[in-house]
Amino acid sequence: MTGIENMSFEEAMRELEATVGKLEHGEATLEESIALYERGAALRAHCDKVLRAAEERVEKITLAANGQPTGTVPVEGL
Template sequence: MAETPIEEMSFEDAIRELEKVVTQLDRGEVALEDSIKLYERGAALKARCEAKLKEAEEKVAQITLDATGEATGAKPVEGL
């Protein structure tokens, strides 16, 4: 089965796969070359998760509130 390209993964999919990668590396049952590949994929998955979290934080920060504190809508986030 081919690996899903990381840039196409949702946050949830990326975090699940990252957990699997960490588990495999923690067990130490992977050959050195495979460990290096897993580590590289794990680093890319971590970066994807961080990017998706930042994107979500920016969207939340753009929510506008009225005088009573109720959400009234959202301003567009630049660059998304």
């Protein structure tokens, strides 16, 4: 799966959407459709991986009594 592991989430999503569009139009041969499906599955897996990694870095913003942000707490600390 050439280059997928180096793609940003947005790049992978754009290619995945284009791949799905090609499959939906049904203009590809059977072999091309299989290759598109395999590439799409790899793109989806990459997007899932990048999204999970991002979620793990999300921090909860802590607020003071007056509603002002006072800092962050890592998700692991919740």
